[in-house]
Amino acid sequence: MFPLKKILCPIDFSEHSLTALKIADEMAKAFHAELFLVHIITPIPSVPTPPHPLVFDIPKYQDSLEINSKKSLEDIAKNRISSGIKVHRIVALGDPSTEIIKIADENDVNLIVVATHGRTGLKHMIFGSVAEKIIRHASCPVLTKRVLSNVRE
Numbered sequence: 001m002f003p004l005k006k007i008l009c010p011i012d013f014s015e016h017s018l019t020a021l022k023i024a025d026e027m028a029k030a031f032h033a034e035l036f037l038v039h040i041i042t043p044i045p046s047v048p049t050p051p052h053p054l055v056f057d058i059p060k061y062q063d064s065l066e067i068n069s070k071k072s073l074e075d076i077a078k079n080r081i082s083s084g085i086k087v088h089r090i091v092a093l094g095d096p097s098t099e100i101i102k103i104a105d106e107n108d109v110n111l112i113v114v115a116t117h118g119r120t121g122l123k124h125m126i127f128g129s130v131a132e133k134i135i136r137h138a139s140c141p142v143l144t145k146r147v148l149s150n151v152r153e
Contacts, residue, residue, distance in 0.1 A: 008036040008109040010100050010130070013072055016147040018080070020115035023145055025081055027113065034086040037077060038103055039069045040096040066091055097133035105139055112142045 009024035011017045021037075028035040044058050073089040081087050088107070092099045104112055116131040135142045 004031040004033050004110050006034045006036065006107060006109045006111075007031075008038055008100070008104050008107070008112045010096070010112070010114050010134075011037050011039050011073065011076065012096075013039070014115075016115040016117055018076075019147050020113050020145045021076070021080060023143070024113040025085070027111070028085045029082045033110070034088065035081060036088045036090060036103070036107060036109060037073050038090045038092070038100055039073055040099045041065050041069060041091065041093045042096065043093055062093065066093070096130045097137070100130070100134055101138050109140055111140060112138055114142060114144055116144050116146045 004027065007024050007028050009017075009021050011021065024035060027033065041062065044062060046058060069091045070089065073091065077087045077089055090103055092103065100112070100114075103109075112134060114131045114134055116129065131142075131144055135144065
């Protein structure tokens with residue numbers, strides 16, 4: 001068995017990611033590993049300023065997303081993680097798969113636990129899959145938990 005000391009679990013606050021979190025929590029408890037909860041905020045593209053400035057303040061909105069995400073990760077760490085597990089909460093801005101892989105590499109993570117949504121067909125082809133990109137590019141093993149939604153995609 002390879003040493004399992006650091007586990008990363010991406011959290012997008014969906015039920016799918018919380019299902020993967022249960023697995024990550026159980027593994028962290030069994031192996032006495034640290035757990036990295038990671039949430040990535042996708043940047044909002046900036047638009048050229050029209051002659052009359054927009055009322056919507058993108059930087060302020062992204063700051064608000066970051067503050068709320070940190071609070072939500074704190075709540076998850078407090079209410080859904082077994083006691084005794086060292087938890088790191090990380091919120092970053094960027095492309096989800098790229099940032100997750102970067103954070104895993106920077107922290108010498110041994111395992112990434114991620115949920116897949118079970119998308120197929122056109123939606124998968126157009127949107128791709130964050131989990132698939134992580135599997136293809138991560139330098140550590142990736143454990144996936146396929147979670148099917150009740151809604152046909």
